[in-house]
Amino acid sequence: MTKYIFVTGGVLSSLGKGIASASIGTLLKSRGFKVSMLKFDPYINVDPGTMNPYQHGEVFVTKDGAETDLDLGHYERFVCVNLSYYNNATAGQIYSSVIEKERRGDYLGRTIQVIPHITDEIQSRMIEVAVRDRPDVVIVEVGGTVGDIESLPFLEAIRQFRLKKGRENTLFIHLTLVPYIPSAGELKTKPTQHSVGRLREIGIQPDFILCRTQIPLTEEARRKISLFCNVEEENVIQAIDVNNIYEVPLRFEKEGLTEKIMRRLNLKNRKEDLKDWERWVNKVNSAKRRVKIAIVGKYVKMKDAYKSIIEAFTHAGAANDGKVCLEWIEAEEITEGAEDRLASFQGILVPGGFGLRGIEGKIRAVRFARENGIPFLGICLGMHCSTIEFARNVANLRGANSTEFDPDTPHPVIDLLPEQKEIKDKGGTMRLGEYECRIEMDSFSGKAYKRPVIYERHRHRYEFNNKYREILKKAGLKIVGIYPEKDLVEIIEIPEHPWFVATQFHPEFNSKPQNPHPLFRDFVKAAMQKNP
8 A cells, every 4th residue: 555654844834844755755765665746736726837036936848748846856866766647736726626517416415615625536546646656655755834824725635635544654743943042052842742732733744844944953852743743753853954955864863763664564575775875875975076157137136936957967067076056146237247247157057937027138148148158058039049049149130039038029930830920828738748849969968868750848838930941040049958748949059159049948857866967967068178
C-alpha cells in the first residue's frame, strides 16, 4: 500500500516547506523507494499562470504544460522526477471540479458542502497521484500556514485521510519557526507551541516537528517542544539554516530522520546511498573559481521569480568547478550608458517576462553583450529582445519591435501566431510544456547538447516572425533550432561572437544538480574564459 507523508507549516510562510518536502523525498529515494510529490495551494486561482511574479514568484512549467508552484521545481531537482498537472492542486481547481460535477448532476440533487464534497475532492487528488505514479510514498505539502482560513479544507481533508488509511500508512510532519532572540540569548519555543496547538485544534497531531532555526537547537528547547507539543523528543528535528539548500537532506540524515520515518511507516530499507549527493554538495561548497554574471530582469526585487535560473547556475557552476556570483540589475535602470552597469561582468543573461516595462533596458543589455563580446544567454523574452536588437542595429530595420510592445511597429520581428490572435482567455492558453527542437550541430547549441533533437519546456505567447527570417539570416543571425511541426524558430545565435545564444524555450526548467543543463553549463564555461 502506498504511504503518505503530509508536510504542513506554521507561524509564517516561506519557512521552506518545499525544500523540506523535497529533501525528505531525496532521503527516501536514496533508500530505494519510489517517491512522488503533491503540492496543495490554497488560493482560489486555478493556477499561478496569471499571477504577478511579485505575488507568487516563479511559475514552474511541467513537461505536460501545467503552470505550477515553484516548489514543483524543487521537487524535480531534488528527487529527479518529471512531474505533471496532477502533482499540483489549487483550491481553484478543487472548487471548479466540484462545481462542474454539480452542474452535470453527479451529486444527484444533494446540497454541496465543504465537508464532505470539497474534502473528498482533495483526497481524490492524493489517490490519483498514487494511482498514476505508482510510488511507494507520496509526499504531500499543504501550502499556507496553520490558521489560514483558506487552508482549513485541506487540513480537514488530510485529517480524514488518516482515519481512512490508518496511522501505519500516514505521517504528519510540521515545519515551524524557533526564533533566536539575541537580547535574551535564547531560542523561543512559544511560536511552535501555539502553531502545534492550532493544528491539534483541527484534529491533527504531528508525528514529527521540523524546527527551523538560525542556531543549533538546544536540548532545553527540544525538551520543551516535546513536552508542550506532545511529540517524542527524538522526533523534534533540527532544521538549521544553511547556505546551500542542497545540504538540507544531509542535515536531516544526520538527525536520523530517514530511519525514523521508515520505522514509523514500517518501510523496509532497500539500500543506502547518499554518497553521490554528498560528493556533489561538497563540490559546490568547496569551489574556488568565481565567475560574475549579470541578470538583467524586470522582477529582480523578487528573486523567487527566477528560482529555476538561480538553481541552474548553481548546477552549471559545479559542472565547471566554480561558483557563479549573480548580480541582479533592474532592466529599467539600463540607460544609454549601459557600460557603466555591465562592463565588469563576464556574462550577461536576459530572462523571461511579460509586458513593456524594462524592455528597452533589456535591449540595451543585449546590444552591449553583442558589441563587446561578452558571453550572453537570452531566455524567452530575452530571445525576443535579442531578435529586436539585431533587427534594429545590424539588419537596419528601423523601428523593429514585438507587437506585444508596439502593435503598430513597421517591422514586427516578433508576433503572435494566427491561432493566438483569436484567444480571449489569458489562463493556460500560451504555448506551454515540452516541444521538439531540431538543432544544427555546427553551432554553440549543437556543441552543448551533442545531439540533433532535443525537447524543452515553453511558456510564451509570441514567436519569431518567419517573414523576417531570411532578412535577419543575411545580416548574420544564425537560426540553429527549429520546432519542425510548425517551422517555428527556437534558438538563435551570432556565430562571430565568443558565445551568444538565445532560446524561445526555458532551459532552466530541465536543469538538475548532477545533470546541469547543457546551455547553462557551456554559458558559464564561456564566461569563465572571459576576462572581467
